[in-house]
Amino acid sequence: MEKEKRLNFREEKLYFSDLSGRYITVAIGNSYVEGKDLILGLADSLEFLKTVPDESVKLVVTSPPYNIGKVYEERVKLEEYLNYQRKVAEECKRIITEDGSIAWEVGNYIYNGEIFPLDYFFYRIFKEELGLKMRNRIIWRFGHGLHASKRFSGRYETISWFTKSDHYTFNLDAVRVPQKYPGKTSYKGRNHGRPSGNPLGKNPEDVWDIVLQDWEEQIWDIPNVKSNHPEKTIHPAQFPIELVQRLILALTNENDTVLDPFGGVGSSALAALLLNRRAISVDRDENYTMIALERVKALVNGTLKIRKIGTRIYVPTGKEKVAKIPKEWLKNESS
Numbered sequence: 001m002e003k004e005k006r007l008n009f010r011e012e013k014l015y016f017s018d019l020s021g022r023y024i025t026v027a028i029g030n031s032y033v034e035g036k037d038l039i040l041g042l043a044d045s046l047e048f049l050k051t052v053p054d055e056s057v058k059l060v061v062t063s064p065p066y067n068i069g070k071v072y073e074e075r076v077k078l079e080e081y082l083n084y085q086r087k088v089a090e091e092c093k094r095i096i097t098e099d100g101s102i103a104w105e106v107g108n109y110i111y112n113g114e115i116f117p118l119d120y121f122f123y124r125i126f127k128e129e130l131g132l133k134m135r136n137r138i139i140w141r142f143g144h145g146l147h148a149s150k151r152f153s154g155r156y157e158t159i160s161w162f163t164k165s166d167h168y169t170f171n172l173d174a175v176r177v178p179q180k181y182p183g184k185t186s187y188k189g190r191n192h193g194r195p196s197g198n199p200l201g202k203n204p205e206d207v208w209d210i211v212l213q214d215w216e217e218q219i220w221d222i223p224n225v226k227s228n229h230p231e232k233t234i235h236p237a238q239f240p241i242e243l244v245q246r247l248i249l250a251l252t253n254e255n256d257t258v259l260d261p262f263g264g265v266g267s268s269a270l271a272a273l274l275l276n277r278r279a280i281s282v283d284r285d286e287n288y289t290m291i292a293l294e295r296v297k298a299l300v301n302g303t304l305k306i307r308k309i310g311t312r313i314y315v316p317t318g319k320e321k322v323a324k325i326p327k328e329w330l331k332n333e334s335s
Ligand SMILES: C[S@@+](CC[C@H](N)C(=O)[O-])C[C@H]1O[C@@H](n2cnc3c(N)ncnc32)[C@H](O)[C@@H]1O
Pocket: 043, 044, 045, 046, 062, 063, 064, 065, 066, 072, 073, 235, 237, 238, 239, 240, 261, 262, 263, 264, 265, 266, 267, 268, 282, 283, 284, 285, 288
């Protein structure tokens, strides 16, 4: 069986086009294989995870399917969905190192107009059933999305960060962000009159404004806003690479392994490779996996379009056409 499983493995060596001689080794197949920079697992997540050795991964980061009927999932009863996810979670706990982490990004499951915040259910699995420790519940806030008519429009999802032990990697300096008022000084005590902040920047806090759609260098009235993000592929629920990069910088060190059990078009893997980490990305969809491979090739060729980490979110000046009140509305007001 083990042999059979490995039959459909294929491997590639991708050379960076900068002529430096650097390369990454990639394996594509349905089980774990030792010593690669990247494994693209084309398999059911649970089946693949069973082949990954104990304590071999520093960070599991993912956005699982939410069971809301997206093209890549079949809607099932919440209990059935959670039963499968629980098994995946157990495997994730097994494969992370003692100082490792799990970062689980979810939104809501929706049934009959009622919302079920999935992080509530995953907290019970990771904390109460598996005994992991929660370090943050990060709010990922974004500016755009569906407009609800029977409840407030949803504009955030959460990233639950759990660790296996109290001795976990957390590189705060690697993810500090610029202070709003770097010139602020201490007003009393020994440091009176001296700058009060950290010259490396401040803690990025637990509410993250990372854009889903990038308006910055784009024309304002493109109808399909989703296509505005430079990283957009055909995948309907893609991670911004920037979001994963922050987690990887903070929770892992160079050469550590990052695994995404629901890897889609490889956004977590790209973030990991960009930061000199090893990556494993698992998805059962062949199309997405091939797009992931193409994106990795683009990364190596220097043609991958990404939104650079820390790029400021565009703030409208008020002069843009779409920022002005439509003439029709003004007419209604005066009549
Ligand atoms: C929310 S998307 C993740 C997208 C990913 N973060 C990205 O940036 O491309 C969930 C992914 O899980 C995959 N998936 C769903 N059920 C799966 C399963 N049982 N095993 C493996 N992959 C699965 C889907 O094909 C989909 O691409």
